[in-house]
Every structure is written in C-alpha cells, then in structure tokens.
Amino acid sequence: MDGIHDLGGVQGFGRVAHRANSLSYKPVFHEPWEHLGYSLLFLGAAELGLFNVDELRHAIERMEPRQYLASSYYDRIMVGVASLFVEKGAITGQRLEELAGGGYPLALPLGPGREADAPKAPFNVGDRVRVKDEFVSGHIRMPGYVRGKCGVVLHRTTHEWPFPDAVGHGMPSAPEPTYHVQFTTQELWGDAADAGTVVVDLFGGYLLNA
Known part of the structure; x- marks a missing residue:
C-alpha cells in the first residue's frame, strides 16, 4: 500500500543525520514502558498464535498518518498489537479504553489481501528481472x-x-524464495x-523476467 510508512526514495526531508555506531553496548529501550510492546507482541504472535509478524506490520501501516508520524517506534508496536488484539477478539475496544483510562486510537480497518503470483521457475544469480508495476491497497513488502x-x-x-501480501491479511500462503536484486x-x-x-530484498512474487 502507498502508506505513510513507505518513505524510501521520497524527497524533501533534508539531509539524513547519520553516523556509524561503535560496537559498544547501547540500551535497547529508552523508556520504562517500551519493553511492554515487545512482550505483548510475543504473547500475541508466539504464545497465543493470534497473528503473524506481517499482520503486525500491516496493522502499523494502517495507522492514521498523523498518528504514525507523531509516534515513536515502540508507540507504533503498541498500537499495532492493541489493534490486532481487538480485531482477533482477544479484548474488546471498550475494555481496552477502560484499561487505558480513556480513548485509545487503533489502526484503520483491515482491507482484502491477495494471493501470490510467483514465477513457475526460480530466478538465478545474474538474471535480469523487472519489478511488477502494480499498486496494492493492502500489505506489501515491495x-x-x-x-x-x-x-x-x-x-x-x-x-x-x-508471501507477505497474503499472510499480512491472515490468508494462507505457500512459501517462496526471496532475492537480493541490485x-x-x-x-x-x-x-x-x-x-x-x-x-x-524482494519476494519472487514481485518479479518478472526483464
């Protein structure tokens, strides 16, 4: 989907401040509540089997754009996980707001996904490929x-x-290889x-022979 999250290649944001990190230890969490997002992620995905990682990615993509831009990395994880817990029936929106002490904005509604259309034969190193020129309303990793x-x-x-376009919407999908394309x-x-x-890195389902 053409969401606010897909900023690769977008211009107008100015020079990106960057420096190479040393190998010294850096804290993973900077606020005392941030670990909760990851804990709930593994509870929902691994322990309860409510959703997969691509469903979480898509829940974050479905955040209202202004909310997305105003949120930190762990804020987005919290919103994505909370949205999926409500969508999967693990908790009601009313109960969530009771626990939060007020309104809790969730991701926008989930739309339809799509099945993979992968090539019948895998590509090989050195093959020239073309990325499909397509617009997808749902989750996509391209x-x-x-x-x-x-x-x-x-x-x-x-x-x-x-294939992420399918499993990001809770649909089944056969596995396929991915490719490093230069x-x-x-x-x-x-x-x-x-x-x-x-x-x-691209899934085969996004590629054609050039």
Missing part, C-alpha cells in the same frame, strides 16, 4: 520506488517464506542521480 524498475539478481535465499541509481531515479547501486 518498496514503491522500485515499481517497474529493472535490476540484476545477486543472490537467491535458500530458505523460503510465505539496481543502479540511474534506473531508480534518473540520469541526474549520483552514480551508484542499491540492493533490495
């Missing part, structure tokens, strides 16, 4: 800036995973871009 672009397969994973910056952003390459 960055919008690679739609319709051509690249070269650098690596095919030995493990396979369910694109030139000119292919992605035109001749005015600085020379370079970008490697994107």
Whole structure:
C-alpha cells in the first residue's frame, strides 16, 4: 500500500543525520514502558498464535498518518498489537479504553489481501528481472520506488517464506524464495542521480523476467 510508512526514495526531508555506531553496548529501550510492546507482541504472535509478524506490520501501516508520524517506534508496536488484539477478539475496544483510562486510537480497518503470483521457475544469480508495476491497497513488502524498475539478481535465499501480501491479511500462503536484486541509481531515479547501486530484498512474487 502507498502508506505513510513507505518513505524510501521520497524527497524533501533534508539531509539524513547519520553516523556509524561503535560496537559498544547501547540500551535497547529508552523508556520504562517500551519493553511492554515487545512482550505483548510475543504473547500475541508466539504464545497465543493470534497473528503473524506481517499482520503486525500491516496493522502499523494502517495507522492514521498523523498518528504514525507523531509516534515513536515502540508507540507504533503498541498500537499495532492493541489493534490486532481487538480485531482477533482477544479484548474488546471498550475494555481496552477502560484499561487505558480513556480513548485509545487503533489502526484503520483491515482491507482484502491477495494471493501470490510467483514465477513457475526460480530466478538465478545474474538474471535480469523487472519489478511488477502494480499498486496494492493492502500489505506489501515491495518498496514503491522500485515499481517497474529493472535490476540484476545477486543472490537467491535458500530458505523460503510465505508471501507477505497474503499472510499480512491472515490468508494462507505457500512459501517462496526471496532475492537480493541490485539496481543502479540511474534506473531508480534518473540520469541526474549520483552514480551508484542499491540492493533490495524482494519476494519472487514481485518479479518478472526483464
């Protein structure tokens, strides 16, 4: 989906402040409540089997855009997990608001997903591929800036995973390989871009022979 979360390749945000982290230990959590989000995530996904990781990703994508931008990383996890607990019937919205002491904004309603349309034969290293030029209303793990672009397969994973567009909506899916696909910056952003390459991990269901 073209959500507020998919900012790859978007311009106008200014220079990104970046520095290489040292190997010294850095605290994972910065506020005393942040570990609760991860605890509830593993409770819902692993212990109770209510949802999978792609369903959580999509719940976060479904946050109202202003709420998403105003939320921290762990805020988003909390909203996503709470939304899924309500959607899966583990708790009612009314009970959640009672526990929160007031209104608790949840993700927007879930729409339909789609089944995989993976190629019949896997791609090989060195194959030239084209990303499908398609717009999806639901969950998708393909960055919008690679739609319709051509690249070269650098690596095919030995493990396979369910297609996210399906399992992100609670639908079953057969596993498929993913690929490391290398694109030139000119292919992605035109001749005015600085020379370079970008490697994107993509499911086979997003790719065609170029």
